[in-house]
Each structure stands twice: as structure tokens, then as C-alpha cells.
Amino acid sequence: MSLLAVDGLSVRFDTDDGPVHAVDQLSFTLGESEVLGVVGESGCGKSVSFMSLLRLLPETATVEGSATFDGIDLLRASPARLRAIRGRKIAFVFQEPMTSLNPAFKIGNQIGEVLRRHLDLSRRDARRRTIELLELVRIPAPDQRVDEYPHQLSGGMRQRVMIAMAVACDPKILIADEPTTALDVTIQAGILDLMRDIRERLGTAIVLITHNLGVVADVADRVLVMYAGRKVEEAPVHELFARPQHPYTNGLLGAVPRPGAGRLREIPGRVPSLAELPVACAFAPRCPRADQLSRSQVPDLREVAPQHHVACFHPGPDAEAAA
Amino acid sequence: MSFVDTSVAAINPRARRRRILRRRFMRRPLAVAGFLVAIAFVLAAILAPVIAPYSAGATDFNALLAHSSRHHLLGTDELGRDVFSRILWGARASIEAGVLATLLAMAVAVPIGIVAGYYRGWVDAAIARLTDVLLAFPFLIVAVGLAAILGPSLTNATIALGIGAAPALIRIARGEALALREEDYVRAAVANGASDLRIIARHVLPNMLSTLIVQATVAIPAAIIGEAVLSFLGLGVQPPTPSWGVMLSDAQSYLAQAPRLAIYPGIAIFLCSLSFNLLGDGLRDILDPRTTR
């Protein structure tokens, strides 16, 4: 049985200039201790999907579908129940460690807050545990750092603080939203290392949201590719890298610098406006394989290999890349 | 392989933006109402000689403090003058002071602010101290002082209000210029060797326009109220010229006998400044989406 089962998740934003469909009919599952990579260009709805699970989106968002965790539908749970899950069972590490920490409070205070809220620790115990957590995420001199403000830390350290905060209550799922984007390459590696470590030591399932396929290849068990609010391909990590089916995935792989792959290619065109859901393959305008069919119908997800699903009328590896 | 980008509609982006702004504006009934009422006040001010039933100073010593009637829609004041007519005539002073003071403040503040923000350095520091000094004097005290120095009159009150409003605007213009200077297109223009004047005229000023328009719409009601305050204190419009502030000042002695004399001009000031405030708020909302998202 899976830890988390999401079914038919749709997210719509109502703005002044009309509705924006950020996520359309997204379904997936997450197993115990599994690392799921979610990839796609920015604005494709990856972050929105996962934030919507914990109902962290602004009120202009309308969320439909269901998300079952621990026998509870997160999208319909009472606010109190949801709050008992947030930070305790499912924790988030956000993209921007700079702005995601509250500048007005000491980091110890911000981590301790979770502990006191969920584990009912006393102020003193919380502080001791916070220092342990800082140690766990390999922050040097944790007993001093605990009393510092976020602006006194470097970017990498802030992200470690975020992770410490996320794993404070030993959650079942850790959702890491582009945890390394804002960081230097060397620090990135350290953070990914840390996440692997956490999975191994704590058995936490991890959702790794990123636009960087390299990161996914490193850590993930399974990969989910999103484009314009829809899932376009899903497969175990080796399968995906070995046999990418969707032209978009192919394009993404082309955009990853790999030794021997020749010149780095770009995906031409731009991510479509999400104001109106096209009754077509959303990728069609940028797709070299697009035809009349792609432009008039939405392709369904098909299983092309075991556990390998793709939503494309013309799946298959890129001829050029394969060559 | 041909990649065709069809996601962006091929229409003039400016026209498109205008259309979007208009649509956003029309979707705000309060802003639309504010716009219409503000227009009505401006028209009343312009057309007062035509539409006012009586001249502003026409006294009738046999009808002092009369209640409203067919002859006098809102009654008469302590000198037997038609209150409704005086309110129409009074709109002139308010609108004039509101608009001209704001224009004056802009004319003073925007160049100074741009220079400070664009050139930074000691120019900026000097201007900052200067505005600090100006800001150290509460607005009304500056206005009272200037009105007293220049002599009380509508023109001088307008000047006082304009100068009084300038320091805050200088800060805003400076902030905008400071931010715009860092924009890529300005840097590009600098790199291309465009003259400062040209950069300011072509890039900086146009791009701060929407902020300035919003500030202006908010400054107008402040100046309208400011004019009323100064006139109320005897430092603005001088009787017998009608102004809402003067009417309120006159009415003060008759609060018990004829409270209506204090009520009507107050409502006029209130509606007039409210209309501009609603308009300004609406404009801010549509021009600066940060506050709405």
C-alpha cells in the first residue's frame, strides 16, 4: 500500500485576468521510503501540486481531486487535522532558504517552534533537540548558530536549517522543493548527500521537486515529468533515463549536460500561458512530432513499459539523441 | 524541424495593456463611482457660474438662516446667501487647490527626486537632508507658516500645500529613480552612451509615470482637505470668496442654531476627497498588481 495516493488533482487560480489552470488531473503515488523526483520547467505546476496537497496555496486557488495519506484525504481534512500532519508527518523544504526563514526570529526559535508544537517539548528540551538537529544537518558550532538570525547564515546553511526544521519531527514524507537551486554546486552536492543520508537513517519518503534532471538521477527512485500542469511521463529513474518516451522528456534530457552528448540543446518556444487549457497536447506548439491529432486531442497516459507511463500520441526516444 | 510560437497573440502590446487596464478598472465599481463623482465635482467647479442658482455673494438680509425651500435648495446662511450655490462655487477653490497644489508638488518633487535617485552620491545626501528638514515641520505648520508669510489667499494656500506635499513626493520619486536606474534597459542605455537627460526622459520618467499618477490621485484629496483646513483657519481662501473651509468656519458659530450650515460643506469636502481617493485606490490596484495578487 502506498504512503500517499494522489488522484485527479487539479488546481485553478482565479486572477483578475481570468482563471489560470496550474495543475490538471494529476495522479500519482508515493511509497514508504521512496524518493520521487518531480521534474519540469518552472511554472509547470510541480511546486503548486505539492503545496496544494498541504493546502498551502493562497485562497485564490481552487483545488480538486483527492490526496490520501494515512487514510485521510488531505484535501478535505479539517484544518486542525491538517495542521497535525503539516510539519509532523509531511514536511516541506522550500526553494528559497533566504526568504523561507522568518528574518525576525532566531533560527533556534524557528526550529524549536515545530518541536514545541508537535512534540510538546519544553523550551529547554526544544533547544537541546534543536542543537542536535543542527548537528544532524552538519551545521558547525550549532550551539552558537542556534541563537543567530537567518541573515547571519550563508545560503547553504540556511537550507540546512530548513532541512533540520523539516526533519525535526521525523516526518513520513519530506517534500523538497528545488532545495538546491539557489545554491552553489559544491553546496548542492552536500545537501543532496544530506537528504540521502536522512532517507537512510530515518526512512523518510522524499519528494524531490527540481528542474534539474541531474539531481534526480542522483537521488530518485522514480521520476515524474510534468509539463503545463499535466503529468506527461512517469517511470523508474533508470527506465526514464534509458528510454525516455515523451518528446518533452527527450528535450529535457537534451538540456542536461552529459558527457558525450555533444552540444547542449534547448527546447525551443516557451511554456504556454495557462490561462486556457488547450484541448490538445499542451506541448504541441513546441513539439517537432506534433500533428493534427496532437493539436485537437489531449493524449491519455499509456503504459509503454512496466511502470512506465507516457502521455503522447507519438512516444519514443528522440531519434537524434538516440543516434 | 520548425518551431512555431503561437502562444503569444500578435497584437500591439500597448493597446493590449490599455485594454487589460480598462477591463480591470471597469471591474471595480467603487473606482468607477469615484471617477464619475470626481468628474461631477470638476464639472460643478467649471460650470458654477452657469448652474448655480445664485451668485456666491448674493445676500438676502430678510432671509437669514432660512431652511431649505424651493428658492433655496439647502437653505441660506447667516447672511442670507444660498448655501447650495455657495457649495457649487466653493468647488472651484477646492478643485483648483487640489489639482494645482498637486501639480506644483509634482513639478517640484519629481525633478529633485529623480536627480537624487539617479545621481546618488552627495547630491542625494544633500537632498535627503533637505527633505528631512522639510519633513521635520509638520505639514500643517509649514502650510500655516507659508500662508502667514505669503499672506492668506487661495493662490498662496495652494503654493503652501504644494510645497508641503513635496518632501514626501521627493522621497517617492527618488526611490523609483533609484530602482529604475538598476533596470537592465537603463543600464543598457547607459552602456550605449545615451546622455543622462535622454535616459531620464526616455526611460526613467515614463516608467515611474504610473506610480506618479497614483500618487497624484492620492495627493489631490489631501490637498483638497488641506485647502479646507487652511481656509477654516482663516489662512486660505478669504471670504467673501466661497470655499467649503470658509463655509465651515462661518458655520462654527451656528452649530446649535443651524447645524446644517456645517453639515453640507463638510459632506461636499468628504464626497469630493472620497471620490478622488476611490479613484486613486482603483488606479493603484490596476497599475500595481503587487497589491492585488
Added chain:
Amino acid sequence: MRGSFKRFAFLALGLVLVGALTAAVAAARGTKSSASKIRNGGTLTIGLAEEPDALDPTIARTFVGRIVFLAMCEKLYDLDSHLNIVPQLAAALPQVSKDKLTYTIKLRKGIKFNDGTPFNAAAVKTTIDRYLTFKGSVRKSEISPISSVDAPNATTAVLHLSAPYSPLTAQLADRAGMILSPKALASGGSFAQNPVCVGPFSFKDRVAGDHITVVKSPFYYGKAKVHLASIVYRIMTDPSSRTQALRAGDIQVEDRIQSTDVPTLQKDKSVTVSKAITIGYQGLTLNLGNKNGLLKPYSTVDTDLARSQFLRTAFDLALDRTTINKVVFGGLNQPDCFPIAPVSPWYKPSTKGLKCNLHANVDLAKKLVKASGISSPSVNLMLGGTDPVTARLGQVIQSMEAAVGIKVSVTPTQFTTALNRADAGTFDAFAIGWSGRVDPDGNIYGFVSTKGTLNDSGFTNAKLDYILNGARKSLTTKSRNTLYHAAMQIIHAQRPLIYLYHPVNYYGITKKVTGVQIFGDGLIRAQFAGYAS
């Protein structure tokens, strides 16, 4: 609130100079303490309409200041309820030498200042010398004919004059006659902050803008007559709250009730309303010859009003004084056309046979406008104040003049600024009041004689100068009556000033208190008042 005629009263009365002893009023309603018994003790609170200025008689200017001085600074002479001059610190009226140049004043014995030091002729000399020599003394001009003072013995003061000066005794019955404690003067501190004179009460404290307290003096020679333990003068510039405070019992005496409150208070059974027609006036000064500034040689000014006496007459005839009084002042003032008030004994003899248009004569005025030969005449009227009441006066005048074809534009001007402009001669017509003096000289000479220091009109008329100077030297009432009548005829015909009305002051006094007196000078005399037992 600045409503009603308070501000006007301020213009008219506020800045009173020294000799301003007032006079006049028939309606002086002194409620003499008699009927009911007065108990000793208690504090009387008086709500003053304005804030007194410096409590140093040397530089004091305000009308309200004189009210406070009444309780703590006695004078050589005083006025009785009929406004006759009577001795106060002096033992008798002065003996005047034949050449009218030496005044010998006998002083009362056994009197002490409120600091316990003795009152004597040396103190009189010290004080008057101070009035004459102190930098910024406002008293100096009132007693400037005094050339020196002698104190041959402790109870005799001798004043030597450089020229005859008939108003001198009247001046000594006001601030110029207040004698200050030499010890207090010698102490070096600011006398205004701790004034010491002879008086039933001595100064206790003052909080600017709020109150002045005086307490019963242990040194006062007549302390048996003093009932109150203290008097508090509260500064309450807002007329409505003054009236409110009187009705609520917070104050027992209200200075100058605003016109709109008078009817209400008259109906209130716990309050007595007293009125005093003042000896001052409100008028319009017309600029006839003030081209270069006050006292700079006068020459003709090129304004419509200055050019034509017909037009001036028309301007006057267009004014309906009764309506002005009704519309602007609720009918509470005394409309009139002359500088001397009807309450003055000088009024009738000096104005007999002269016509005063209490109502407008529009037809005649129109004819005179035509006769002046000036087409579409216009006048800029400067108002000496920016308050609503002054503005109302301006607008009523404007409206009345419009009816006869004279276009009046109104310029309300802050008071001091207006004085500046008036002295500089940069005005057509100036609406300003005068607080009034007991002696007719004080209401006339300064304004219309060529050497008058208040002659903003720039009016110069050799015949009038001769008459007025003669009146100054003449000591008999009869001859002065004749001279002032002649003067009045010239003023009335030439109209350097157009007089509109004499202000009438109204005072409210709680019935619980007896002995508060209001004479014709409009001052509140409460020093011998007390609570009924």
C-alpha cells in the same frame, strides 16, 4: 470656537493703552454688596475672554490685563460707579498750579505694598520714572508731558509737566497710576512674572494660557472689606465653553458673553447678565492722505474715496447701521456715527445737530455717486482680522455698497499685518476698532489731527488741528464742549473715518456671588465681592 463677536471685541478693546479709562455707561449695573450678608472666604473664578499680556503695568497693553490689575495693583486715582475720578492711593485729587505745569499729589499714609514694604512718595517717583524711561514702556506716551517727579516728603509727590495736559489725572486713574513696589523692581527678576503693588490681592501664580491666581493680601490697608480668599482668572477664549462653564458653575463670572448666548443666559435664573456699552467704537478708516506712511508728510491719495467727498458721503449713506448690527451682531451693539459713545457726558454737546444715518439712504447715495463724477467707483476694504465675524462685517458692507453702485472688494488681513499696511498707507479703507478713552481727546486727537500718531487716514485739516490742540489745553468743560462740537462737524463732513457702532459687552454673574461690579469701563470689579452666606 471663534464665533460671535468675541474677536471683534478683541479688536476693539483688546489692546488698550494706558489712559484708557473708560467711561461711559449708563447701564453700569453695580450690584453693591448690601442686601444679603457676605461670608468670608472662598475662591471666585472669572472666565476671561482673552489672555492678559505681561502683568507689568509698564508694558501691559490688554484690556483683560486691566481686569487682573484691578485686584492687585491699585492706582493713585480710581473711578467710582458714575465714572468720576476719585482718589485711591492718593489722599485727594491733585492740586494743579496756575500754569497747569505742576501737579501736587498728597498720598495716603500707612499703606503697604504686598511685600510688606511701605508705600510712599519715593515709590511713586521710582514707578513714574520707570514708566518714562523703561525701554519698551507703553506708558511713556500716555504721560509724556511729565518732565520730572519730586518726592519732597514721604506723602507728597510732585509732577512737573513740560506742557499743559488736561487728560493727566484720567491717565493716573489707569495703569500709569499704578505704583509698583520699589523692592520688587530692584530685585532684578522680571516684574511681570511676580508683580507686587498695593492691592487687596497679591499675585500667586500664573500658567500661560490657563490661569492667573491672586490671593487675599495680608498687607492690604482695607482688608476688612475683602471677603474672598482668592480669585482665579481662567483664560477661556472660546465663548461657548465660557458660557457652558458659567452654567455648570465652573466659573462664577463670565467675561464678554457672545451675542448668540446672550438670550439663553438672560433666561437662566441662576445668572445675572450685565451689560456695558463701551466708550470705544468700530469704524472704517479711509485713506485720504496717507501716501507715504504714517506721519510722513501727507499728500493726496489717488483712490476713488479720497478723490471725492461726495463719494465718501454716498459710501456712508449706503450703510444701514441697524441692519449691520442685526445681521452681524444679533442686534446687541449700539449703532452710531460718532467717535464718542452716547454714554459719555461729552456725546450730546459735541454731536448736537449732526445727523446720523442709522438706516441707509440708497436713493440719495446713488445720486451722490453720480454727482461724484466717478464712474464705477471701487474700494478695497482691508479687514483688521481674519475671523468669521470680521469677515461677515466685510461682506455685509460689500453687499450694501453694491446696492448703490460702489464696488467693494474685501481683504481680510491678520491684525498686526493690517496695522503695518495701515501705517504704510497701502490701503483704501480699513475696518478697525478703538477701545476708547474716557476723555474725548483720546478718541479723536490721535486719529484726525495732523500730528496724531494713529492718523492712518493721513487726514490733515489746519482748522481741526487748531481746535483739537486748543481742547487739549483748555480745562473747562464748557469750552471743551464747544471745541469738540466744532471738531465733530469737520470730521462728520470730511469723513476721514466712518464710525459704525459702539460695542456693547455682556457679562454673566452667578447669583450666588454678590459685589461684582461692572462700570462703564467694562472692567469686572470683583475685588470686594464674596459669596452670600
Added chain:
Amino acid sequence: MGGFLLRKAGAALVVVFLSSVVVFIGVRALPGDPALALGAENRDPAVLAAIRQAYGLDQPLPVQYVKWASRALRGDLGLDARQLPVGHTIITRIPITLELALLAVLIGVVIGILAGVIAAVRRGKLSDHAATTSALVGLSVPHFWLGLMMIIVFAVDLRWLPASGYVSFHEHPLSNLEHLLMPALVLGTGLSAVLMRQTRSAMLSSLTADYVRTARAKGLSERSVIAKHALRNSLITVTTVVGLQLGALISGAVITEQIFVIPGFGRLTLEAVNERDYTLLQGVVLVAATGYVVVNLLVDVVYSLLNPRIRVSGSNTP
């Protein structure tokens, strides 16, 4: 923080000095010869000359300024036309205005911040519309008119409160409050309108800030998310606004005191202007400007206390 405040204090001193020059020149620029005001009905040129001499008005302006400024530095603002020490007069008037202002700030802050927070939290809902609209109304209502209306309703018609005047607290505490209630409301509503708008917009931006999302993701209660994480950061902005509003508050006090006849600092200012009491006016405006600068310095202190970025690093770039 020390460096930051020292710099601010230095700038404040410069501002105060420049202000004193502006005050001095401004007061001299007023039309209306001070000697005429002092001489009153006595306009004899000889008397006026004597007065000018007595008050040092005949000396060159720079000399007058130096004399005045050096005495002012020693705390002596000179004697006014009543021959009373200006400093003392100001000191007796300030507590009255201070009491009024404190009450008004209390009303303004409580109503403004509360309404602002509610409006931001319930953004787009009825309570938000109600709050934003009333704030706009509050901004558009001329406060002196509101004062007049309150007098008509509560004093003239209902007779609940006194129309005007002032009773000091130690004299009669209840009466003191009765007299200050309407003025404080009048003054406070304007402030609350401004604060409400500022709080709302600051809260809106903090509520969408990433760290608030973090706080929510941590499972904190909505109450602690709003009251702790969002509000604390909003208050940093709001504090500076309160500081900037101080000038408006003083301006408001001038006219409010005028309407309700409160013998405070504001009324003293108008009296000084109207009476052309130039020493008093110089003192009053100088004290107002200095007070404003000092309070702004205090605001900077509070700001730095609320904002750790300034407190710790001494840099004032947020």
C-alpha cells in the same frame, strides 16, 4: 546597532540645526512688525523704535539668530509678549497635547492594526471590504469637520460630552477623559485609517511571504502564523509609518485643539502665529521640529529593535 543609531543621531542634529535656521528666518519673514504687535494701540514711531531696541529687533538678523540660538542651546527660549518664559509656557502646554496624542495613537493603533490584520487575513471577504472602505472614508473625512459633527451630535444634541475645553487629569480625572474623548477620537480615526491601510498591505505581503508558508507548513496554528510570523514582520513596516504619521498627528492636533478649544501645543502654535508673538512662535516651531526629529530617532530605535537585520549587523539595507 550603535553605529546605525549614531549615524542617525548625527543626521538628526544637522536637521535640528537647519530647522532652527529655517524657523528663525521663517518667523522673521512673517508680515506684521513684531514691534507693532508689542506696542498694541500705541503706534507712535518713537515708542515702536524703543520697543525694537528693547527687544533687540533693531540688530542685524545674524546677530539676532546667534543670540537666540545660543540661548536656546542653554534651554532659554526667551520671553514672550506676556513677558513669560517661552520654554515654561511650552512645557506646560506639551503634556496636554501629549495626552491627546497618546490617546489618539492608542485609538489609532488599536483600531488600525486590528482592522488591518483582520482585513488582510479575510482578504476579499465582507470584513475586508468593510474595513478598507471605512479606512478610505476615514481618509476622506476632513477631521475638523468630523469634530464639528461630533460636537453637534454628542455635545449640542445629546449633551453627553462637553463641546470644548480642557480639565487636567489631576484636577478631575473623569472630566479630563470626557473632554479629551471626542478630540482623541477625531485625531485617532485619521491615524487608524492610515495605519489600517498600511497594516493591511504589510500583512498582505507578509502573509504571502515564503516564511509564512514555511510557518504553515510547520503545522503551526493559523493564529500563531498570523500573530507571530506575519504580524511581527508587518510591524516593522508599520512602525516607520507611525513615525511618519507623527507630523500628521501634530498637524491634526493643531486643528483639533482649535476646534475643541484645548489649550495644548497646537493651539499655542496658532495663537503665536495670530498674535505675531515672534519669540513664542520661534520657540514653538523649534520645539515642534526638534520633537519631530527626536521622535523619528526613537522610531529608528524601535525599528532596529524590531528588525534584527539592523540590530545585529548595523546595516540598514533590509
